[in-house]
Amino acid sequence: MTLSLGLGTRKYGPFLLSLVVLAAIWEIVGRTANILTLPPLSSVLVAFGKLWSSGAVTAPLFDSTMALLTGLAISLTLGSAIGIGMGMSRVIDVAIGPYVKAGLSAPLIAFVPVFLMIFGIGSETRIATVVAFSIFIVATNAATAMRTIDDRLLEMGRSFGASRWAIFRDIRLPAGAPYFVAGLRLGVARGVKGLINGEVLIAIIGLGGLVKKYGTVFSMDQLYAVILLIVLYASVAVGGVTLLSNLLVKDKANTA
Amino acid sequence: MSGKADAAISIRSVSKYYVSGNGKKTKALDSVDLTVNRGEFVSIIGPSGCGKTTMLKMVGGILGWDHGEVEVLGKAVEGPGPERATVFQSFALLPWMTVIDNVSFGLKVRGVAKPERYNIARGLLKSVGLGDFEHAYPRQLSGGMQQRVGLARALAVSPQVLLMDEPFSAIDAQTRLILQTDLLDIWSKTDLSVLFITHAMDEAVFLSDKVVIMGARPGHVTEVIDVDLPRPRNEATRRDSRFVELTGRVWDRLRGMITDPNADVAA
Numbered sequence: 001m002t003l004s005l006g007l008g009t010r011k012y013g014p015f016l017l018s019l020v021v022l023a024a025i026w027e028i029v030g031r032t033a034n035i036l037t038l039p040p041l042s043s044v045l046v047a048f049g050k051l052w053s054s055g056a057v058t059a060p061l062f063d064s065t066m067a068l069l070t071g072l073a074i075s076l077t078l079g080s081a082i083g084i085g086m087g088m089s090r091v092i093d094v095a096i097g098p099y100v101k102a103g104l105s106a107p108l109i110a111f112v113p114v115f116l117m118i119f120g121i122g123s124e125t126r127i128a129t130v131v132a133f134s135i136f137i138v139a140t141n142a143a144t145a146m147r148t149i150d151d152r153l154l155e156m157g158r159s160f161g162a163s164r165w166a167i168f169r170d171i172r173l174p175a176g177a178p179y180f181v182a183g184l185r186l187g188v189a190r191g192v193k194g195l196i197n198g199e200v201l202i203a204i205i206g207l208g209g210l211v212k213k214y215g216t217v218f219s220m221d222q223l224y225a226v227i228l229l230i231v232l233y234a235s236v237a238v239g240g241v242t243l244l245s246n247l248l249v250k251d252k253a254n255t256a
Numbered sequence: 257m258s259g260k261a262d263a264a265i266s267i268r269s270v271s272k273y274y275v276s277g278n279g280k281k282t283k284a285l286d287s288v289d290l291t292v293n294r295g296e297f298v299s300i301i302g303p304s305g306c307g308k309t310t311m312l313k314m315v316g317g318i319l320g321w322d323h324g325e326v327e328v329l330g331k332a333v334e335g336p337g338p339e340r341a342t343v344f345q346s347f348a349l350l351p352w353m354t355v356i357d358n359v360s361f362g363l364k365v366r367g368v369a370k371p372e373r374y375n376i377a378r379g380l381l382k383s384v385g386l387g388d389f390e391h392a393y394p395r396q397l398s399g400g401m402q403q404r405v406g407l408a409r410a411l412a413v414s415p416q417v418l419l420m421d422e423p424f425s426a427i428d429a430q431t432r433l434i435l436q437t438d439l440l441d442i443w444s445k446t447d448l449s450v451l452f453i454t455h456a457m458d459e460a461v462f463l464s465d466k467v468v469i470m471g472a473r474p475g476h477v478t479e480v481i482d483v484d485l486p487r488p489r490n491e492a493t494r495r496d497s498r499f500v501e502l503t504g505r506v507w508d509r510l511r512g513m514i515t516d517p518n519a520d521v522a523a
Contacts, residue, residue, distance in 0.1 A: 156348035158318050160362040160413065161336045170364070174352045 039220045047221035048228055057210065057229060064206035067123050068195045068237070071130025075187055078131075079138030080180065086139065087146025088172075100143075103136035108194070112201045126198035126206065133194025134187040141183025145176025181245040188241045192234040207233065263327070264417050264449030265292035265315055270324030271474075272310060283474035284310055287324070290468060290477060292417075292449050299452040299460035300468045301506060303513050307475025308453045312421050315451060316342050328417055338366065341410035345422040347402045349394040355381065355405050356390035362413040373412070380408040383442060400431035407439070418443075420452045424459065433494075436462055440489055457506045461499060462489060469509045479509055 023041055030040030051057050082100065085092040112129055119125040149172055157167040199208020207230050214223040267290040274282045285307045292298045300308040313319035314326050317336040326333045328340060341362065349358050356377050357364075363373035381387050384404040386397075394402050403423055410418060424432045436459060443450060454460050460467045467481045483502055485493055493499055 152344065152346045152348050153350065155318060156342070156344060157365070159316050159336050159340075159342045160365050161338065162365040166365050170361070171350065174350070177352070 036218060036220060039224065043221045044224040044228065048225035051222060051225050051229070057207070057226070060206045060210055061229075061233070063123075064126075064195060064199065064208075064233075067126050067206065068130055068191055071127045071194070072134060072187060072191050074127070074131050075135040075138050075191065076184065079135040079183070079187070080142045082135075083139035083142025083144075083183075084146055087143035093143070097143075100136050100139050103132075104140060108132045109197050109201075112198055115198070116202065121202050121204060123205065125202055126195055126208075129194040129198030130191045131194075133197070134191040137190055138183045138187045141179045141186070142176070145179035145183075146172060148179065149175050177248075181248070185238065185241050185245060189234070189238045192237050196230055262293050263291050264294045264296065264329060265290070265298075265451055266325070266327040266330075267291070267311065267315070268325045268327075270311075270314070270321050270326060272307070272314070272321040272323075285321070286474040286476045288470075288475065288477055292451050292466075294416075294449050295447050296465050297443065297450045297452065297463055298466045298468060299454055299464040300470055301454055301457065301460045301510065302470030302475070302478075303472050303510065305475070306470040306472040308470055309421055310475065312342075312419050312451060312453050315417075316340060316419050338413065339416045340419060341413050341415035341417075342419040342421060343403070343406050343410045343423045345425055347394070347399075347406045347426075349402055349405055349409075351394050353393075354390065355386065355392050355394070355397070358394065358405055359390075359408045359412050361409055366413065376412055377408070380411050381405075383411075384408045385438070398431070399427045400435055403427060403435065404438075407442075411442070416447070416449065418448050418450045420450060422453050422455060425455055432456075432459070437490060439463065440487075444488060457503050457510070458494070458499075461485070461502045461506060462493060467502075467506055469506065471513050478513075481505060 026038075026041040030038050030043075082096065086097055086100065087093070108129075111132055112125070115125045115128040115132075119128055153171050153175060154167060157171050162170065195206070196208045196211070199206040200211055201208075203209060203212040207226060210226045211223065211230070214220075214226060267288055270285055270288045271283065272285040274284050276282060288307075288311065290298075290300075290311070300311065302308050310319060314321050315328060315333065317333050317340070328337065350361065353361070356374060359377035359380060360368075360370075360373040363376060364370075368376075378387070378390065381390055384407055386401060386404050386408070389397065389401070394405065397405065403426075406423065424435050427435065440463060450463075452460070452463060461483055464483050467483060469478045469481065470476065471478045481502065485496065485498055485502070
C-alpha cells in the first residue's frame, strides 16, 4: 500500500503540482485582472457544478456520445476493411493508399460545410465528421497490422495446410492486434476532435452546440465550464480505450 | 538409389532458379537427387547458400521448382499435405496462444474438434517432457522448451514424414545435445521418415542413417555418407571412435568448400 502510494506520487506528483500551480495562477489572474474573457477558476467551477446539477449537459452529453460511438463503429468496420485490403493487396494499396495518406494529413474540418450541405444540421453531419477524422488512422494502422506480420508464421500456417481464411483468422488478425488497438486508440482521440469540431460548426447540437451557445452570448463561466467538460470527456474516452486495450493485452502477457 | 516403393521422399534431377530483383536468373539447385527411405533419418549438411532449406521447403510443398520430380510416399508433391509436418528453425510458435493451443494448431486447421485435439496435444506434450506447461505462453519458455513445443505441434498431426529445418540451431550447445537424444527416443518409437537440415556435423552424424553433403553455387549433392553407428544411440555414441571418424569425414568434405574464398558469399 505504502509502496503503491509512493510510486503513485512519483508518477503523478509533478503533474498534480503543475495542475495546482496553473489553477492558482488562473484564479489570481482571473480575480485581479477582472477581464471578461478570463473569469476566475472558482466561478468556472461553480458554473460547471451548476451545469452538471441542472441537467443542462446531460442530454447533450448523451447525444454526443451516441454520435461518437456511431461514427467510430463506422470508422472501425470500414477503416479496418480498407486497411486490411491495403495491407494484403499491392493493387489495392496503390489504388487507394494515396487517398488514405491524404486523408490522414488533410485539414478535414474544411469538409464539414460540405457534410452540412449533404446531411443537414442533424446528427448525420457530426457522425460524418467523426468518421472523416478517425477512419484514415484506423485504416493506416490496419494496413500496418497486415504488413508487419512475420513471414515465418505465415509459412508455418501454410505448411500445416491452413486455408487463406484460416491463416487470416488464426495468424494475421491476432498478430496484428496491437496495431488494431493502436488504431482504435488514435481513432477515438481523433473522433472526439471530429465530434466537437462538427458540433461547433453545426452550432445547435451536443457539447459543441453548448460551446457555440455560451460563446456567442459571452457567458464565459459557462463557456469555460463546457470546455472543461469537453477536455475531461476526451481524456476519459481515450483513457478508457487505453485501459481496455491494456487489459486485453496484459491478460495474455501475465497469465502464468 | 533404392526402389521407388520404399521411398518416403524421392527427389530426382531437381533444378531450381531464382530470379533476383534485376531480373538476373541464378541457379539455386542443379539436378539434385536425394532419397529418404521409409523410416529413415537423413540429414542434409552444407555451407550457406547450398539450397538445403530450399529443398526442404520444396518437399514441404511451399516452394516450387523448375525441373525434375519431387515425390513424397510415391505421390508427386503439389502443395502441403497431411502426411508431412515441419519443425522450424525459428520455432514459429504463435506468441498469443498457450502451449497447448500451439500444439493443436495443425489439428485445428484440419477441423479436429477442441476436446479431441487437446487430448492428442496433451499426450504429445507429455512425450516431449512438457506435460506441466500446457497453459504457459511460448515467451515464458526457454528456447529448448519452445522447440519441444514445435516438435509436439508437428507430431500432433501424425505425419509420416517429418521435415526439420535447422531445428536446434537457435538453441544453446548443451540443451541441443539433450534435444538430439530426446528426438531419437521419440523417433525410435515411430515409423517416421525424417529429413533434417543442419549446420552441425556432429548433430548430423549422431542423428542420421545417411548424411547428405551439399555444395553451393549452384546447390548440388557432393556426397552421401552412410552412418553405420548402431542404434539406439546415446551419450556413449558421441565418444565412439567411429562417430569421431565419420564426423571427421564430413568436416573434410565441408572444409574444402569453406576454404574456397567464394564459399560464404551466397545467402
